Structures are given as C-alpha cells and as structure tokens.
Amino acid sequence: MTLVADLPKQAALPRPNFERWRSRLGGLLPLLLPVTVIATWQTASSLGLIGSRLMPAPLDVVYAFWDKASSGQLAIDVLASAQRAISGLLVGGSIGFALGLANGMSKFSYALTDTTLQMLRTIPNLALIPLVILWFGIGEEAKLFLTALGVFFPIYLNTLHGVRNVDPQLIEMGRVYGMSGWTLFRKVIFPGALPSIFVGLRFSLGIMWLTLIVAESMAASAGIGHMANQAREFMLTDVVVLALVIYALLGKLADVLAKTLESLTLQWHPTFQKPVKA
Amino acid sequence: MSEIINPVRKTNAWGKEIEPEFAARPVRERHEARGVGIRLTGVAKAFGDVSVLRGIDLDVPAGQFLAIVGKSGCGKSTLLRLLVGLDEVTGGSIAFLDESGAETRPNARIVFQEPRLLPWDSVGGNVAVGLGEGGRAERVARVTAALNEVQLTEKAKEWPARLSGGQRQRVALARALVSRPDFLALDEPLGALDALTRITMQSLVERVWREQRFTALFVTHDVAEAVALADRVIVLDEGRIVLDVTVDHERPRERGTADLAELEGRLLKAIFA
Incomplete structure (x- = not known):
C-alpha cells in the first residue's frame, strides 16, 4: 500500500525544478555565442592582437554609433534605406502576389505567363545592374527596380504554390455549399494559401536587404550603403562595421515583424496555437 | 403524443449503453415527411470508357432513410x-419531386x-458556411440551434483543430443541418471514426432524422450500420441494384436481434454473390 502511495510523489518531485532551470537557461542560450565572440574580440583588440585598421574594436563601433546617432546622420540614413526597402517590397510584393494568385487560379494565365517568369527567375537580379544603370541611371528608380525584382520572385512562387495546394476537398466542399467567385476566394483559397504566402514574404525580406545593400553602394546620397561606402573611402572601419550591424538589426526587425504578423493571422494553425493545459 | 422518451434504457440502436449526453434528451419525433421525393430513371454514369453506373431505376419517397451498401468501387x-x-x-435522369409530385429543386x-x-474558421463559422450569405442576427441564432442539436454549443468559438474526430464530424453534421435541408446525403460519414464514436454518432444521425424527416441517403460499407439506421437498404454491385429490401423495425432498434441478423446475412450474401 505504501509503495503505491509513494510512487507518484517520488516521480513528481524532481521535475518542476528541472523544468524551471531549463526555461531560465533556455532564454539566455541564444545570447551565449555572440557575447563570447564580442568579449574575445574586444580583448584581442585591446591587447593589440587585431589591428584597428582592419577590424575596429567593438567599443569603437559603439562610439561610432553614438557619434552618428547624435549628429542625426544615422537617422537620415536608416530612414532613407527603410524607405527604399519598403517601397521595393510593396511594388515587387504586390505584383508577385497578384500574379501568383492569378496563375494559381486561372489555367490560362498560368499557361501565358509562368514559363516566362520561370525563365526570368533564373537570372540573378544583381546581374542586371549594368542594364539597369543604362535604363534608369543611378537614381532611386534603379534601386527600386532592383529591390522590387528581387522581392517579386519568392512572393510569386510561394503564393502560386499556396493557392495550388489548397486542399481540393475543401474547395469541393465550398462549391457544394454554394460558394463561388469572391466568397470561395475569401473563405477558402486565400486563408488556405496564407501560410505559404508568409514563407514567401520572409524569404523576400532577406533578398530585399541583400539587394538594397548592393544597390545603395552603386551611388546614393543617403542610406546605410552610402554611409558604409563613404566610410570605406576614409578608411573608417568602425563605421563600415556599424553599417553591417545596422543591416543585421534591420533584417532581424523585419523578420520579427513578419513573424508577428504571421502568428496573428494564423492563429488557427496548429503550429501557432498555445498548448492546451489539461 | 409526438414525444417519445427514447432513453429510458439509455441504449443505442445496437442495445449498447451510449453516452448520456445524447440519450438525455427526448426525441421530438416528427411523423409527417418533410423531405423531397427522388426519382431516378435509367441513370448511368461513365468516366471515359469505364462505366460506373449502368441504368439505375429508383424511387425514393419523401422522408425515407435509404441506405446504399456495396463493395468499394460498386458505384455507391x-x-x-x-x-x-x-x-x-x-x-x-434524376428528378426531385415535391408533395404534389411536381418537379422541384x-x-x-x-x-x-x-x-x-x-x-481557419471557428466551429461556429464553419457551421455558418451551411447558411450561405445572409442576415447576420438570424445566422447566430440558427448556428447556435444547429450546434445545440449536435451538443457542441460550448465549442462555438473553438478552432476545429482542437476538437476530436467525432466532434469534428458532429460539426460537419451541424453545418449540413443548419439550412434545414430536405435532402441529406451522407457519404460514409462515420467511416473514419473509431468504433465507440460510431455508435454515438449513429444514434445522433438517427435522432436528427427522426426529428426533421428529411430524405436521407446514407452510403456505407457497413451492413450492420445500414440495417440499424435505414428504412430501406439497396445493394449495388457493378453499377446495378441487385437487392432492394425494406426494414420496418421499430426505432430505436436493438442490435443483434434474430431477424435483423438474418437480414444482415441476406445483404452480405447479395454483396458477395
């Protein structure tokens, strides 16, 4: 009798402690590696093992940040870059989204445009730079064109894939229950394609920043790429590294925004549901 | 006298004890038929060269519970x-007939x-799909009523992913019932459920049919299920009707009685003839 009564207690005791430690450490674990690297880097720089001409010490990057931020130049540059990024995303993304939907739902549209688009997709968009400069010069139009083009393909492909992979049984159910046209799209096709569209969006955000970095180093009067390019001419390695850090932060920010949007709109999806407490 | 208190014994059609939730409510039995009559004359269906149905003649009176059984691939x-x-x-041709015998939709x-x-829609939203587009206030009331019929009112705001298999099929049933159909087709609706859930679902299907008296067409591969639920069972084989029997036992039926077992045997023999 005592054996039966004692068993659950013994089994239950060590668990909560272990779980608590795991969750505490789990929160810090992703930070462990970057903190170690930066600490080692700073120590090596302070000891003179790394020449500041090649690689600035982390603290120098912080000073450079402070310098740029307090003069207001940093805000101007970040704003200029963000503006280009967003307009490129809006233009390329909405064309890709529209074509993805059209080709997913209409066989005619698919037959007409998909082969052409798939051919264009294989050209790296940055290989178009010489042509783009000839067409648009080196102004804003060229940057917008390159970013929009880069963003277009992931969104197009994933929207198309999402629409084509909506469960045909659900579409059949919708038709039997009297849905057609816009209602069928709004209630069945679009929500069914949404997870895939988000994959495309997050993919294209990565390409968006990549294209922008290159496009901004072409020629610009503001922007993070411009800041980095100018710093290179004056051998200001700390500012160059600062630009890289800002790109990384902006990229992460965009991804976090997309992720938040995703989890808000996909609450129904088992992946985004909080586990039920039994 | 239209109320028959069914669950004194709390048993289902097969004489087994069933979940109290379904047994607890009395059946508001409806005797007059409400559904449409169906008349099939020489119905044939071929997919390319493969002929699946070869001349089906069938008259289904309004409000009848018709079960179709047969091997897989028989065309049911x-x-x-x-x-x-x-x-x-x-x-x-297929014709649907109203009380006066005139063709109707x-x-x-x-x-x-x-x-x-x-x-991506809540349980309530899924049931509302059955209503099509229309007035908002009335929708909520009708969805609630339909969910109440399948005893899932409290799950109206839940995501379908949170429900069990049997509960999901009950939501699907509510979605079909919410527009008060006069013809309900069920395509092996319990085929994917476990044995115990099937039993409760069978009594649920029987209950809603007895209360609403729509014309029901129940396709199944389970002969015992067909005999327990239907007024009439037809056996299809290679696209033809090979047996057509009436089951006029009182409801709810007890499973395993000698004459029902004998009937099951006859049906199975026809299927494998």
Whole structure:
C-alpha cells in the first residue's frame, strides 16, 4: 500500500525544478555565442592582437554609433534605406502576389505567363545592374527596380504554390455549399494559401536587404550603403562595421515583424496555437 | 403524443449503453415527411470508357432513410455525387419531386467521410458556411440551434483543430443541418471514426432524422450500420441494384436481434454473390 502511495510523489518531485532551470537557461542560450565572440574580440583588440585598421574594436563601433546617432546622420540614413526597402517590397510584393494568385487560379494565365517568369527567375537580379544603370541611371528608380525584382520572385512562387495546394476537398466542399467567385476566394483559397504566402514574404525580406545593400553602394546620397561606402573611402572601419550591424538589426526587425504578423493571422494553425493545459 | 422518451434504457440502436449526453434528451419525433421525393430513371454514369453506373431505376419517397451498401468501387459514392450535383449523369435522369409530385429543386446537403471543416474558421463559422450569405442576427441564432442539436454549443468559438474526430464530424453534421435541408446525403460519414464514436454518432444521425424527416441517403460499407439506421437498404454491385429490401423495425432498434441478423446475412450474401 505504501509503495503505491509513494510512487507518484517520488516521480513528481524532481521535475518542476528541472523544468524551471531549463526555461531560465533556455532564454539566455541564444545570447551565449555572440557575447563570447564580442568579449574575445574586444580583448584581442585591446591587447593589440587585431589591428584597428582592419577590424575596429567593438567599443569603437559603439562610439561610432553614438557619434552618428547624435549628429542625426544615422537617422537620415536608416530612414532613407527603410524607405527604399519598403517601397521595393510593396511594388515587387504586390505584383508577385497578384500574379501568383492569378496563375494559381486561372489555367490560362498560368499557361501565358509562368514559363516566362520561370525563365526570368533564373537570372540573378544583381546581374542586371549594368542594364539597369543604362535604363534608369543611378537614381532611386534603379534601386527600386532592383529591390522590387528581387522581392517579386519568392512572393510569386510561394503564393502560386499556396493557392495550388489548397486542399481540393475543401474547395469541393465550398462549391457544394454554394460558394463561388469572391466568397470561395475569401473563405477558402486565400486563408488556405496564407501560410505559404508568409514563407514567401520572409524569404523576400532577406533578398530585399541583400539587394538594397548592393544597390545603395552603386551611388546614393543617403542610406546605410552610402554611409558604409563613404566610410570605406576614409578608411573608417568602425563605421563600415556599424553599417553591417545596422543591416543585421534591420533584417532581424523585419523578420520579427513578419513573424508577428504571421502568428496573428494564423492563429488557427496548429503550429501557432498555445498548448492546451489539461 | 409526438414525444417519445427514447432513453429510458439509455441504449443505442445496437442495445449498447451510449453516452448520456445524447440519450438525455427526448426525441421530438416528427411523423409527417418533410423531405423531397427522388426519382431516378435509367441513370448511368461513365468516366471515359469505364462505366460506373449502368441504368439505375429508383424511387425514393419523401422522408425515407435509404441506405446504399456495396463493395468499394460498386458505384455507391458516384450515385451520391450525382444526386447532390457534384457530377453530371451520362445517361438517364434524376428528378426531385415535391408533395404534389411536381418537379422541384431540392435544398440538398452533403456530409463527407472527412469533416472538411475550414481550419481557419471557428466551429461556429464553419457551421455558418451551411447558411450561405445572409442576415447576420438570424445566422447566430440558427448556428447556435444547429450546434445545440449536435451538443457542441460550448465549442462555438473553438478552432476545429482542437476538437476530436467525432466532434469534428458532429460539426460537419451541424453545418449540413443548419439550412434545414430536405435532402441529406451522407457519404460514409462515420467511416473514419473509431468504433465507440460510431455508435454515438449513429444514434445522433438517427435522432436528427427522426426529428426533421428529411430524405436521407446514407452510403456505407457497413451492413450492420445500414440495417440499424435505414428504412430501406439497396445493394449495388457493378453499377446495378441487385437487392432492394425494406426494414420496418421499430426505432430505436436493438442490435443483434434474430431477424435483423438474418437480414444482415441476406445483404452480405447479395454483396458477395
């Protein structure tokens, strides 16, 4: 009798402690590696093992940040870059989204445009730079064109894939229950394609920043790429590294925004549901 | 006298004890038929060279609970798809008849083997799909009533992913019932459920049919299920009706009685003849 009564207690005791430690450490674990690297880097720089001409010490990057931020130049540059990024995303993304939907739902549209688009997709968009400069010069139009083009393909492909992979049984159910046209799209096709569209969006955000970095180093009067390019001419390695850090932060920010949007709109999806407490 | 207190014994059609939730409510039995009559004359269906149905003649009176059994590939699901308009006949004709015998358009609904719920809509939203577009205030009341019928009112705001298989199929049933159909087609609706859930679902299907008296077409591969639920069972084999029997036992039926078992035997013999 005592054996039966004692068993659950013994089994239950060590668990909560272990779980608590795991969750505490789990929160810090992703930070462990970057903190170690930066600490080692700073120590090596302070000891003179790394020449500041090649690689600035982390603290120098912080000073450079402070310098740029307090003069207001940093805000101007970040704003200029963000503006280009967003307009490129809006233009390329909405064309890709529209074509993805059209080709997913209409066989005619698919037959007409998909082969052409798939051919264009294989050209790296940055290989178009010489042509783009000839067409648009080196102004804003060229940057917008390159970013929009880069963003277009992931969104197009994933929207198309999402629409084509909506469960045909659900579409059949919708038709039997009297849905057609816009209602069928709004209630069945679009929500069914949404997870895939988000994959495309997050993919294209990565390409968006990549294209922008290159496009901004072409020629610009503001922007993070411009800041980095100018710093290179004056051998200001700390500012160059600062630009890289800002790109990384902006990229992460965009991804976090997309992720938040995703989890808000996909609450129904088992992946985004909080586990039920039994 | 239209109220029959069914659950004194709390047993289902097979004489087994069932979940109290379904047994607890009395059946508000409806005696007059409300559904449409269906007349099939020489209905044939071929997919390319493959002929699936070869001349089906069938008269289904309004309000009848008709079960179709047969081996897989015998054409029973095809027949059901023709009746709900998912496919077109390649020969013969299908007519739906009102009380006076005139042709009419049925308010037909279907329950599939899979629940086919929209995972991105709540349980209530999924039931509302059965109503089509229309007035908002009335919708809520009707959805609640339909969910109440399948005893899932408290799950109205839940995501379908949170429900069990049996609960999902009950939502699918509520979605079919919410528009008060006069013809309900069920395509092996309990085929994917476990044995115990099937039993409760069978009594639920029987209950709603007794209360609403729509014309029901129940496709199944389970002969015992057909005999327990239907007024009439037809056996399809290679696209033809090979047996047509009436089951006029009182409801709810007890399973395993000698004459029902004998009937099951006859049906099985016809299927494997």
